[in-house]
Amino acid sequence: MSDVFDTLVGQPDAAAALRHHARRPVHAYLLSGPAGADLASAALALAAAMQCEEHGCGRCDRCRRVLDGRDPDVTLVARSGIAWRIEELREAERVGRRRPLGAGRQVVVLEDIERALDAATPATPALLKTLEEPPSRTVFILTAHDLPPELETIVSRCVEVRLRALRPDEVAAALVADGASREEARAAAEAAGGDLRRARVLRRDPDVGARLEIWREAPRELNGTPAAAARVAERWHASLDEALAPLVALQAEELARREAAAREVGGRLTGRREIEEAHRREQRRYRVEEIRAGLQTLARVYRDRLREALDDERGADRARAALAALDAISEAGERITTSMNESLLLYDLALALRSP
Ligand SMILES: [Zn+2]
Known part of the structure; x- marks a missing residue:
């Protein structure tokens, strides 16, 4: 028998746990898993299964409404910035106090709850x-990709369901099932690092290799001058805009499919604004993933340089420079999650990297 949890590729244990909980929900869940684990889909599937009379058949009107983001009793609380703001968490609390309109539960979903821990905002107590x-009749579903110790009290109030990261061969198999060729699937899976959604976008992205080349080539040009740093940062920035094009195309197709499905039953697609807002959030996340992939590429260049420098008895200066570059790259990686200013982040990084 198929149900909404069948879409969780490679997660049989988590799916079994969620199936069980959908029938007897407690008041709060934490879905956790490493980067790339599709926590958003798992949260939506759990929400649908709690509303559906058949515990997540995936075919009934209620299931479809939840999965399309237009069930009045399932709220994905929006986050405007990178970290959660107190007002947004209060809004979540307010929604949680409402009685559900239909049979089922009042479900409130908060994604990436680890972002409540911005040092400047005392958001954790609010959460x-x-x-x-x-x-x-209220259920909170939280998701988090990593669980710093500060989240311990929050974790202790939830039932935690862990998802695992997919191996590249599992991602590739899922893409082949979608209709990709084996070569296409392997290349996209490698570049996506266990993230199936990203792999699905990359599969239709012929320029991914060229974009990573821009990152790989950058160290040759960087010489510590602001002019060179600005040129390289500008090129990185432009490549991020290009990277988004296949995702935007995929989202447009999904929207068209939903509209066609609504027409088929004689109606109009409701909740279009929510869908578009979710698409924008996904685009922001995708940009961050793209920067991470670029940083990994850069780090490989400097690790190679470090290894060569260490093999050379006169390579001490070059080894020091490579180590400093690796530090700057790792600092940029940490800043991505807290900094809103992408241009500044890229420029600072380019300036910090100088070729020895
Ligand atoms: Zn159903």
Whole structure:
């Protein structure tokens, strides 16, 4: 028998746990898993299964409404910045206090809850308050890719369901099942690092190799001058805009499919604004992933340089420079999750990397 959890590729254990909980929900769940684990789809599937009379058949009207993001009793609380703001968490609490309109639960979804831990905002207590004694028909679903110790009290109030990272061969197999050729599937899976959604986008992206080349070539040009740094940062920036094009195309196709499905049953697609907002969020996340892939490429260049320098008895200066570059790359990687200013981040990085 198929159900909404069948879409969770390579997650039989998590799917079994979620199937069980969909029938007897507690008041808060934490879906966790390494980068690339598709926590958003798991959260949506769990929400659908809690509303559906058949616990997530995937075919009924209720299931479809939840999966399309237009069920009035399932709210994905929007986050405007990179970190959660207190007002947004209060909004989550407010929605959680509402009685559901239909049969089923009032489901409130908060994604990437680890982003509540911005040092400047005391958002963690606000989140705890949100999870305190919700009404009996309310369920919170939180997701987090990593769980710093500060989140311990939050974790302790939730039932945690862990998802695993997919291996590249599993991602490739899923793409072949989608209709990709083996070579296409292998290349996209390698570049996506276990992230199936990203692999699905990369599969239709012929320029991914050329974009990584831009990152790989950058160290040759960087000489510590602001002019060179600005040129390289500008090129990185332009490549991010290009990277988004296949994702935007995929989202447009998905929207068209939903519109066609709505027409088939004689209606109009409702919740278009929510869908578009979700698409914008996904685009922001995708840009961050793209920068991460670029940083990994850069780091490989400097690790190679470090190895060569260490093999050379007169290579001490070059080894030091490569180590400094690796530090700058890792600092940029940390900044991505907190900094809104992408241009500045790229420029600072380019300036910090100088060729020895
Ligand atoms: Zn259903």
